[in-house]
Amino acid sequence: MTFDTAPRRRCAVVGLGARARLYTQALAGPYADRVDLVGFCDVNAHRMDVHNDWIASVHPDRVPVPTYGAEDFDEMLRRERVDLVVVCTVDRTHDDYIVRALEAGCDVVTEKPMTTDAERARRILDARRRTGRSVRVAFNYRYNPVHSAVRELLAGGEIGEVGSVHFEWLLDLRHGADYFRRWHRDKADSGGLLVHKSTHHFDLVNWWLDATPHTVFAQGGLFFYGDEAGRRRGLARDYIRAHGSPAADDDPYALRLADEPILKSLYLDAESEDGYHRDQNVFAPGVTIEDDMAVLVRYDSGATLTYHLTAYAPWEGYRIAFNGSEGRLELLVEETTWSRPGTRTALHGAETDEDAGRTELLLRRFWERPREIKVATGEGGHGGGDVRMLDDLFGDAGADPLGRAADATAGARSLVTGLAANESLASGRAVRAADVLSVGL
Ligand SMILES: NC(=O)c1ccc[n+]([C@@H]2O[C@H](COP(=O)([O-])OP(=O)(O)OC[C@H]3O[C@@H](n4cnc5c(N)ncnc54)[C@H](O)[C@@H]3O)[C@@H](O)[C@H]2O)c1
Incomplete structure (x- = not known):
């Protein structure tokens, strides 16, 4: 026994x-x-x-x-x-x-x-x-089975030494807009999307390449959301928060808290205590974060990353390509294919089965036919990453051959790219990661 x-x-x-x-x-x-x-x-x-x-x-x-x-x-x-x-x-x-x-x-x-x-x-x-x-x-994204497969393929040397990574992440109009409706819209609260959101992506690259960022250059800004862009394109309506505002009635970007039992109980019914309005107008003043960012990173391994985050796309997902000394690995993940007007956050995924996106992982080794790597994707949030992560955190963790457990050093290493990118956005210059956070990463 x-x-x-x-x-x-x-x-x-x-x-x-x-x-x-x-x-x-x-x-x-x-x-x-x-x-x-x-x-x-x-x-x-x-x-x-x-x-x-x-x-x-x-x-x-x-x-x-x-x-x-x-x-x-x-x-x-x-x-x-x-x-x-x-x-x-x-x-x-x-x-x-x-x-x-x-x-x-x-x-x-x-x-x-x-x-x-x-x-x-x-x-x-x-x-x-x-x-x-x-x-x-x-x-949690480390625990998504397709991301674990990428780690295994790269660590197994399938494309040789990685020279560069090309990484584009799209947030659709539901999910992307959600960062402009509440506290995330203030850079002091969230660090901006290069910290709040991209920390996932920069962590994945650090983990996949087993590398640390060295130099970072970024360009970008607030292109789509915010009052100036909203007024200029005729998208802005005259209200501060959607609930109780007739001007929000025909706004496809408005979040309807009263229509969603979870959102209603968690936020609308709670707001008398702290004035937290979860449904602010994405085209109202006060947005201090960016929605369209391009980042160029060089790693200590010598590899480079070209990265783009867009928060106003028609579909949600990402494309990644790794160029190696023996081939190329390409990943396409469509999390949603389109956005329905007036809906909530994208975390609820596609509206119907027909809308479900696809995942494609292609290994293209030099002088060989491309090979599609089939990965069983998981149930639940973040491509099945959430449930696997919970098991690692609170269950019978067992061995961790892929090194998926992330500690505070990994947390800081993923942050440093976003922090340096924010500095680069402000100064217009390339920023050395070690000058931002030098803690022996
Ligand atoms: N890993 C992921 O994929 C993922 C997904 C969503 C959110 N998150 C993270 O989870 C965190 C919470 O996000 P959320 O969407 O639940 O936000 P939320 O606004 O729904 O919840 C934040 C909670 O913190 C409370 N709070 C605010 N200030 C506080 C303080 N000083 N002391 C104690 N409580 C305080 C609020 O009252 C609220 O209940 C964020 O850090 C976010 O980045 C991670």
Whole structure:
């Protein structure tokens, strides 16, 4: 007979918004035999209650998770004897919770981006060093089976030494617009999309190539969203937030919170507490982030990356090509093929089966016919990456031959490209990664 000797973790979640649902449902459900969910912490009490209601609807006998206001975070760690903290707050606040949790002796799982600027990243790396505790960054895209296959093919030398990568990522009008409706639209909150979103993509490249960014040059700006572009193209309507605004009625970019039970309970019903408006006009003033960015990176391996992120595309997905000394590897992933007007975020995927996109991974070795590599894609968010990541974080992790588990160093290494790109956008010059964040990456 064998016994499971892994100690049970006592886990708290801070930031009970949309993303936290992945964790609260998993921890109260499939991982409840390994992890005790012992605390919720948020500035908004209503949202914590909504998470407890969701849990109760599936597990009616479960005692509600104790809830704490943000000012009682340290008290929660003590009173509930927490040893693992999951951070799902607004990006700007990640560092504060990560550092306080580490100093209280906890391990941390943080949502991406690890943080939003170099100073905050240094604080996290220092605290991790000082405390010896662990920080895991939730890079779910590493766990997407097709991305793991790319890693295996490259590490296995199928195209030889990689000389360059060409990487284009498109956000469709539903998902892309969503970053301009709420806190992400302020660079101080999110670091801009080169940090908030591209951290996933830069992490993938670092991991695929096993390389560290050296020099970064970027160009781009706010092309489509924001008040100036909206007015110029006649797309702007005269309202600040959609709910209760007749001017939003015929706006295909307006988010209708009252029509979506999850969005209504999580945001509309909660806003009297903190004034968080989830449905702002994407063409209203106040946008300080970019929506169209081109980035050129040179890595310490000598490889180069040309990268483009567009947040206003008709379809969502990405194309990547790796040029190697023995061939080329090409990946096309269509996550959605089009956007329906007036719909929510793209995280809900295609509207019908006919709309579902396709995934194509092609290996083109020199002097050989192209070979399509078939990869079974996964169910669930982010191409099946979410469920696999949860298993690695909270389940029986087992061996990790592909090195998918990302620590704080990987979190910082992925950030540095976006931070340097932001500096390059501001200065118009190429930026050395080490001048932005020199922490022995
Ligand atoms: N890995 C992924 O694919 C993925 C997907 C979506 C979101 N995320 C990340 O998850 C995080 C949350 O995103 P979201 O979409 O759930 O946002 P959200 O706005 O729905 O939720 C954020 C929550 O943080 C709370 N909060 C804000 N300031 C706080 C503070 N100072 N202290 C405590 N709580 C505070 C808010 O009240 C809210 O409940 C972000 O870091 C985001 O980048 C990751």
